[in-house]
Amino acid sequence: MVAIDILKETFWSLSSNKVRSGLTMLGIVIGIASVITMVSIGQGAQASIATSIQSIGSNLIIVRPGAQRSGGVSGGAGSSASLTMDDASAIKSEIQNVQAVAPEDSKRAQVTAKGTNTNTQIVGTVADYATVRSITMEAGTFITDQAVKSSTKVAVLGSTARDDLFGAGSDPIGQTIRIKNVDFDVIGVTVAKGGSGFTNPDDSIYVPISSAQHFITGDTFISTMSVQASDQSSMVAVQNQISDLLLKRHNITDPLQADFSLMNQADIIATASSITGTFTILLASIAGISLLVGGIGIMNMMLTTVTERTREIGLRKAVGIKKTYINLQFLSEAVALTFLGGFIGVALGWGASMAVTKFASITTQISSSSILLAFGVSAGVGILFGFYPARRAANLSPMEALRYE
Amino acid sequence: MIECRDLKKIYVNGDVETAALKGVTFSIAKGEFVAIIGPSGSGKSTLMHILGALDNPTSGTYFLDGKEVSKFSDDELSELRREKIGFVFQAFNLLPRTTVLRNVMLPLLYSNTTEKEREERARQCLKYAGMEESKFYNLSNQLSGGQMQRVAIARSLINNPSIIFADEPTGNLDTKTSHVVMEAFQELHQKGHTIILITHEPEIANFAERIISVRDGVIESDVKNNSQ
Secondary structure: OHHHHHHHHHHHHHHHOHHHHHHHHHHHHHHHHHHHHHHHHHHHHHHHHHHHHHHOOOOEEEEEEOOOEEOOEEOOOOOOOOOEHHHHHHHHHHOOOEEEEEEEEEEEEEEEEOOEEEEEEEEEEOOHHHHHOOOOEEEEOOOOHHHHHOOOOEEEEOHHHHHHHHOOOOOOOOOEEEEOOEEEEEEEEEOOOOOOOOOOOOOEEEEEHHHHHHHHHOOOEOOEEEEEEOOHHHHHHHHHHHHHHHHHHOOOOOHHHOOEEEEEHHHHHHHHHHHHHHHHHHHHHHHHHHHHHHHHHHHHHHHHHHHHOHHHHHHHHHOOOOHHHHHHHHHHHHHHHHHHHHHHHHHHHHHHHHHHHHHHOOOOOOOHHHHHHHHHHHHHHHHHHHHHHHHHHHHOOHHHHHHOO | OEEEEEEEEEEEEOOEEEEEEEEEEEEEOOOOEEEEEOOOOOOHHHHHHHHOOOOOOOEEEEEEOOEEHHHOOHHHHHHHHHHHEEEEOOOOOOOOOOEHHHHHHHHHOOOOOOHHHHHHHHHHHHHHOOOOHHHOOOEHHHOOHHHHHHHHHHHHHOOOOOEEEEEOOOOOOOHHHHHHHHHHHHHHHHOOOEEEEEEOOHHHHOOOOEEEEEEOOEEEEEEEOOOO
């Protein structure tokens, strides 16, 4: 009987003051929705960094040419032309635990096909590249060693490059594309890898490295070499052996004068985890500030609306309602408001995250911990500050409460 | 039914003690219509709060229907107010944005009655207090002052109380409406209800059959009203 009365009274009280209830709930809705959205954007960014790194491949050692020096002026790492195809073959044949070596000679170029054109990255490489960078084929085949040997004019399109040149989802195999006035036959399309970075693997066109050197870049050097070690534990040994081998091949005695640089994936991961760490702190502070602001908003709304009702509480007492029931009713109102607002806030935050993903193309990730945290803090603050002033008013004598201004 | 002996009430505000009641003794019998009159600051409101079980006296004894109320706890006072006392206030004190019916039903909340019984009783009390049936579902803030006071009177009747306390019930009303409301109280009195009216207007006190004047915390006079 009492429980039913309390629920009914809660319903009447909230529904007869729709503006008041609505505004109170709005504070909770916005508090919760903003925390959930903020955190989902942050966590999405964190996750997308992680996938980007993984999409490079695993157990990789990247060999890049050293800086070009002329009279003490450094041209920056990778600018000199010091690595050759012979270096690549030497690494593959002479060093143990090397699973694959993928030299590449890349250059951006304008590509035309059937009247459309795009500017994209042309990657001259070898068959191993598919293994090293974990590329899988959507259609056709990747570049073969045979094609590299005979400098065949064939090309494999990344999915974005395919979309740009032939339209989304089309099958361009057997068609011809034109790079620097040379026709290449399309022999395959790669599966979209997602992830974006300095070079987007989806927005690239792969050709045999020999063809690239001959028709596109016009040099005999390679711009990067990716070496895949057979397992994680041999990475250090492989890296040292590559360094020794290349020093020997380039006739350099002082390792500090090396005309190449080595970077392994552990370095990349270390950099990435420091970025992730910064992100985590950023996220925590965004969530913290949103919660604080939301919490203060909820506290203010609850304190003012309930304190404003001191006279009503006095009246309820004067007509003989026990203070336990008054306390229970206000507690129930606070719980109803915070939970209703909480559910709407979670839904809104969810929706906002979806909208951000859809319209701003930013990956978002909703986590149950952020929902629980936002909900918990808002509900806690709402209930505390909805109940406390009511309790205080119910403890006043009815006359004092009725006279309250 | 009301018997008080040497009621005293001292308010303490910091170091300052103010004696609002300095020893009041009187009794009121069942079915009486008593006006307690006095200027502001006379202690009449304090007296009403004690008689209405809204406050405890500092000393003295107060018996209502044979029970010593002056020693009751907060919850016991609530219980007593609900069972025995009806209030009509100067400021009407209706729940805003709430229908007339729900306002009248308020004291029956959390009592052992069904919604249907409560509504039935509220309708009876509203008719008894002279409220038109067409206004039962109006919101309290859409009513005129006179109508609000009728709703308040109906609310004070819903528990079938032994005593109805009216604290300056005409204070916020114009003369014509005041008279209508006072006539409503007289009717209640004729139907056998005990009514205690607090006012500072002698003209309003004239509607009662007995007038107790309070001044400076003591009873100045206690007379039968012969103008009735």
